[in-house]
Amino acid sequence: MASFNEKETVQPLQTEELKYDQNGLVPAVIQDDRNNVVLMVGYMDQEAIRRTVKMGKVCFWSRSRREYWVKGETSGNYFELKSIYADCDADTLLVKVIPQGPGKACHTGRYTCFFNTLADLEKREGAND
Amino acid sequence: MASFNEKETVQPLQTEELKYDQNGLVPAVIQDDRNNVVLMVGYMDQEAIRRTVKMGKVCFWSRSRREYWVKGETSGNYFELKSIYADCDADTLLVKVIPQGPGKACHTGRYTCFFNTLADLEKREGAND
Numbered sequence: 363m364a365s366f367n368e369k370e371t372v373q374p375l376q377t378e379e380l381k382y383d384q385n386g387l388v389p390a391v392i393q394d395d396r397n398n399v400v401l402m403v404g405y406m407d408q409e410a411i412r413r414t415v416k417m418g419k420v421c422f423w424s425r426s427r428r429e430y431w432v433k434g435e436t437s438g439n440y441f442e443l444k445s446i447y448a449d450c451d452a453d454t455l456l457v458k459v460i461p462q463g464p465g466k467a468c469h470t471g472r473y474t475c476f477f478n479t480l481a482d483l484e485k486r487e488g489a490n491d
Numbered sequence: 492m493a494s495f496n497e498k499e500t501v502q503p504l505q506t507e508e509l510k511y512d513q514n515g516l517v518p519a520v521i522q523d524d525r526n527n528v529v530l531m532v533g534y535m536d537q538e539a540i541r542r543t544v545k546m547g548k549v550c551f552w553s554r555s556r557r558e559y560w561v562k563g564e565t566s567g568n569y570f571e572l573k574s575i576y577a578d579c580d581a582d583t584l585l586v587k588v589i590p591q592g593p594g595k596a597c598h599t600g601r602y603t604c605f606f607n608t609l610a611d612l613e614k615r616e617g618a619n620d
Binding site: 399475 | 501503504506520526527528531540580583597601604609612
């Protein structure tokens, strides 16, 4: 059984050391720091990471609108930054946050964006009953 | 304060309804079902999802090797499938698992792939002391 609190002694990464994709982006998994619930996945370039760190609020690059957007700017559902981790390949971020305001991460008004189930899995589960 | 256990009544999605990227892939956030720790992010196409559901073990599409790989196939660090959710846009998956075998998700031998900190954030935290 792995220790869940093992301390790592690794050198901190510079944001320019991250492996951005062909569009200069890395996916950022947003996790509620209080209970580890995954709230959403967005995309960041180096500038969005810089803005996030500077403001202490999560800023994404919107791939559809091609602009920076501070999450919660219009809805009040800010993500207060707690910590950022990169994975072993340095091509994905894990951003731990405290949801602010109404605390609804999803534009549908839900707490998390991950509310859809998959039909195939439901069939499998049904088959196991 | 949002309820963390709210029940949603949404129609389950078919895997063909997911919004795959130009390479036919969706990112899949892998989360330990026991404690909600995020272990890694991989990529799946429709066939990888099908194999994952059929086997009950997580199967990714490797973008670098261009082949399917059952996580843990060589290391024994399988991910036993518990549940799969899609986000509101249906372009990202959240896959809840129970790590098997040695329980080290990362090829570096760590429990999670997200162990790297960012230097910029450390500077900010230092500045706040």
